[in-house]
Amino acid sequence: MQYLCLQRHDQQYQPGEVSPGTEVAAEAHRTWGVGVDDLSTALAQQWERALATITTHPSYATVEISFLRDLLEELHASLTAETFDAAAGSRVGAALAGARLTDPAVPVVSAPVLHRLTEFSDHPETGPRMAALLVAFGHGHHFLAEAIRADDVEEGQRRFRLVFDHASIAIAIGDTNGVLLEANPHLADMIGVPVESLRGISVYDFAHPDDQAAIRAMVYDDLVPARAGTAKIERRLQRADGSTGWATFAITYVRSAFGPDYLLAIGEDVTERHQLQEQLHYQARHDALTELPNRRHLLDTLKSVISAAGENDLMGLCFTDLDHFKEVNDRYGHGVGDQVLATVARRLHDSLQDDGCLVARIGGDEFVTLIPPPADTRRVAAVADRLRGALSHPLIVGGHRLHISASIGAVVTPVADKDPEWLLDAADTSLYDAKSGARGNWILHTVHAAEGADDSSARCGNA
Known part of the structure; x- marks a missing residue:
């Protein structure tokens, strides 16, 4: 905390002369209602509240006040040192990104708080130094945050693929014309074909001929033109061996922010349930x-x-x-x-x-x-x-x-x-x-x- 006490140890003061440290103490009391010893904690708490305004971002992570106080003291030390170290800004920005605070808004909400450090520095280059520190802070945060977000995207894709490939339900992604873009092994098993053979085929290739009109009316005549909503269907499917099964699907229209809209289908094989229902119906009659x-x-x-x-x-x-x-x-x-x-x-x-x-x-x-x-x-x-x-x-x-x-x-x-x-x-x-x-x-x-x-x-x- 001594970094925020700006008294210079190499300067002698005459009786009755007010030292800079005393001025800082008075300013701290007027501004924060605290003493100098608590000033770094109070500023860290303000910083933490500023960062909390971006908690809706999925990358936000809670940080300790002590962690923020250490970063403040490192910036203040660079601001008041005889030899200026602008890289301190880069290190502090990277430290926040490394703490999983990767939201691009972190430098924006941090700048007003960090600028308050100039109020407690009497160095003649305080203004330019703070500007350089804030620029370096933004750069250091940006580069590491981008790397972390890229890793997160890659990890997210890996997790998605893991869930997609091993889900105990059928999952398929298709374009708005009914052509499959992606399908998981469970759907392939339901139809009895290799998963690779599903990509690029039409849903009508495995829909029962007598059900194709109903599927077209429900999904491609109603859901697709509306560009929103979910259609639930339970229809027969044609297996590769010529047998007929039953499947239920929830088909959702998804508007894409980065490419063409698509359809997401989640389904399961309900052949056994239909067979049981048919058996019970037969027995009852x-x-x-x-x-x-x-x-x-x-x-x-x-x-x-x-x-x-x-x-x-x-x-x-x-x-x-x-x-x-x-x-x-x-x-x-x-x-x-x-x-x-x-x-x-x-x-x-x-x-x-x-x-x-x-x-x-x-x-x-x-x-x-x-x-x-x-x-x-x-x-x-x-x-x-x-x-x-x-x-x-x-x-x-x-x-x-x-x-x-x-x-x-x-x-x-x-x-x-x-x-x-x-x-x-x-x-x-x-x-x-x-x-x-x-x-x-x-x-x-x-x-x-x-x-x-x-x-x-x-x-x-x-x-």
Whole structure:
């Protein structure tokens, strides 16, 4: 702190004469409200507050007051020395840059504080010396700060590449036309190609053909023209081996300050989730034993047929019930009974697989066949005959040769504005009539447009 006490040790003073050191002490007290011993600390604190005004810059680092005080004393020593050392300014500027204070504004906010040192120097060249020190301070700070910032940029790029290449998510950068400029290995793995082959290709090269229009509308017709925002898409992708997967991406439009704008895409493979969803959807709509559509699937399909039907469209339903199936369970056990149901289901399905019909198991030994429009009595009767024919040959199950027959209640009815449950009840009523006779009977009812009006019926003998 003795540097800020400007008393010259080689000068003698007469009694009553005021020394420069005394003048400095008085000035310190008037200006700072402190004594000379605390002056360097007070000035360092002012410097620290000035530097704090640039704390929003990412390169700002907190410095100790003692560090700044040492730098002030080095500048003051050069300012008041017999032999002037302008390089002290360079050393102090470089010291601040070395302390990670690399913001270009550091010399600007420091200059007013450092200039206060002239108030405590009586050297005749104080003004020119301070000017030289401030210039040297700026140069010393600039050169080291630039080097440090360059290193920071290189380090930042290295870290970015490390994260980019090893991220567990897919990352891609593309131009605003959909051409990939950069892609990471995770995206390459999702598609099944080397990462090098992704650069320069279009996103449409691996997008599913059926999804390309939706991608174009969401990203290139909406996001790109707006030049802002993020689009979230979940679409299919085509893998190199020909298989299809699912991926979800968040695509952000980025305005560049140094070059063309670009698109940043962050995504992940969600194929397993889609497969699980499809599996759960299938299980909810299919019978576990026979793998036929279940009652829920049948009702959903009926609703779709009804909503799409024209005013005069007709459809048919065949309600099939195995005759005396309880005897099979009682005699051979439920294990054999389940095998019988599975075999019957397969035969019924195979007999109509090319006819556009839906065969469903709605419970127990009951099966329903939906004949969609256009349907008439001739077509529905033909379907009923094929269903009975599917069971005309014995079943070999568990080493047993079993003859299984079924009764069928069929109905032909207008479709428009009908209720699905009512349609099933109509077929069930026809089945009840069929089972009132011998085994293997089937009966067909035709319903008028007026709900419930029975037009005609036909009965066939047992199989």
